[in-house]
Amino acid sequence: MSANEVVIVGGGPAGMSTAIFLAHHRPALADRIVVLEKERYPRDKCCAGGLGERADRALSAIGVRVDVPSVPVNGVSAAFQVGEIALREGSIGRVVRRLEFDRALALAARARGVRIVEGARVTAASASPRGALVESSAGTFAGRVVVGADGVGSVVRRALGLPFGTLRAQAVEVDTEPVAGDRARDLLHFEMRDRSFPGYLWDFPTVVDGRELVCRGAYVLHEGALGAGRGAGPAPDAERVLRSRLAALGLDPDRYRRKRFAERGLDRTAAIARPTALLVGEAAGIDPMLGEGIAQAIAYGALAGEYLAEKLEAGDLRFNDWGRRVERSLLGLDIRFRRRVMRAFYGAPRERVEHYLLDEPSFLRFGMRHFAGRAQPAPDALRAAATGALVVGRIGIERLLASLPPRAAAHP
Ligand SMILES: Cc1cc2nc3c(=O)[nH]c(=O)nc-3n(C[C@H](O)[C@H](O)[C@H](O)COP(=O)(O)OP(=O)(O)OC[C@H]3O[C@@H](n4cnc5c(N)ncnc54)[C@H](O)[C@@H]3O)c2cc1C
Numbered sequence: 110m111s112a113n114e115v116v117i118v119g120g121g122p123a124g125m126s127t128a129i130f131l132a133h134h135r136p137a138l139a140d141r142i143v144v145l146e147k148e149r150y151p152r153d154k155c156c157a158g159g160l161g162e163r164a165d166r167a168l169s170a171i172g173v174r175v176d177v178p179s180v181p182v183n184g185v186s187a188a189f190q191v192g193e194i195a196l197r198e199g200s201i202g203r204v205v206r207r208l209e210f211d212r213a214l215a216l217a218a219r220a221r222g223v224r225i226v227e228g229a230r231v232t233a234a235s236a237s238p239r240g241a242l243v244e245s246s247a248g249t250f251a252g253r254v255v256v257g258a259d260g261v262g263s264v265v266r267r268a269l270g271l272p273f274g275t276l277r278a279q280a281v282e283v284d285t286e287p288v289a290g291d292r293a294r295d296l297l298h299f300e301m302r303d304r305s306f307p308g309y310l311w312d313f314p315t316v317v318d319g320r321e322l323v324c325r326g327a328y329v330l331h332e333g334a335l336g337a338g339r340g341a342g343p344a345p346d347a348e349r350v351l352r353s354r355l356a357a358l359g360l361d362p363d364r365y366r367r368k369r370f371a372e373r374g375l376d377r378t379a380a381i382a383r384p385t386a387l388l389v390g391e392a393a394g395i396d397p398m399l400g401e402g403i404a405q406a407i408a409y410g411a412l413a414g415e416y417l418a419e420k421l422e423a424g425d426l427r428f429n430d431w432g433r434r435v436e437r438s439l440l441g442l443d444i445r446f447r448r449r450v451m452r453a454f455y456g457a458p459r460e461r462v463e464h465y466l467l468d469e470p471s472f473l474r475f476g477m478r479h480f481a482g483r484a485q486p487a488p489d490a491l492r493a494a495a496t497g498a499l500v501v502g503r504i505g506i507e508r509l510l511a512s513l514p515p516r517a518a519a520h521p
Contacts, residue, residue: 120146123390123406124258130414139222163482236386276374282326
């Protein structure tokens, strides 16, 4: 059995950045942080690889640069039933391949002295005020603290008896050759014309082994994600949604290898810590609206690295304020905001919201600048917020009026 200060389960962006940021704040601890990863790098992760520049900014603030082949992104386009919009904001991010990105991040962690054990599949974990114990295919690891960074199916979350939450989605993707009608390669395209389900389709430019391809996918929210009675019934199968889109584009769905995975949103009613144990990244929960989780996983890592440094120093490992720390951070604010937008977008008369998004581009601009981690000019942010509040308020009033019992018919 090996004794460590911190045992991190999962070597994706959340686990690696937790290790990197903790080592940054407490360099003396670096060689007593161990990351247990069930795969061996380079390992793939089902993901479209859209990475906001805010993630690169957060890493470069502590001297980490992840240099991998990428497609630069300058803006987004979105197609709704009532029209289309394409906006650019200068460089806002890039599209990476997780096969390359996660390996490079692991190398950056190793360069800072963090120990990474590959091929270590964790099967059980326990945490008590006396410390944590993690069992894996590579042996048993003891630590003062365990961090669950093992993604959507988190073994740590289950082992600690932490609830799974309701904000779930299914996502499926393929890489295909470009087709006529594809948007410019510097845009992330969101296809939202089909209003029959809560979710969207996407086309992101990608480069696979030097070939310019397009990653196309479908993101479908679980029927319970919008709250009781607010969905449009059982959600369709994401694979079926993607197949019909591919066919509509003239692509044979059977020609491409489909990759499928679930996603989990942060559910504020579900705990994400126990004494000596906490969850980060998708094990805790990310943005449920778009399922944009890489930059959020890195933001979790930045927050957890700082939090753990502080708590280890103070010898206070109860972690009873980890959930609150996340909720009150910029990351928590971001996720809360997206939860609201998600419920307004899918729960409201879609046509009204679509018109708002097309007529008031300040809202999408706000989103792009946030993706990039760039400062928001106050007048633009105010304008987006005020118009958004107006639209949501009007929709709320309409919904309230519609829910009132009909007036009794007047008797002659
Ligand atoms: C189809 C699809 C497309 C997506 N597209 C985007 C996108 O374009 N942009 C974006 O920002 N986000 C996207 N996401 C979301 C993003 O992929 C995740 O939110 C992000 O990877 C979460 O990072 P993480 O480190 O928390 O978890 P993960 O990246 O899932 O990492 C978890 C790690 O833990 C390891 N692990 C799991 N179980 C064990 C175990 N028992 N023992 C040891 N190790 C274990 C895994 O091998 C993995 O390395 C997409 C997701 C899907 C499914």
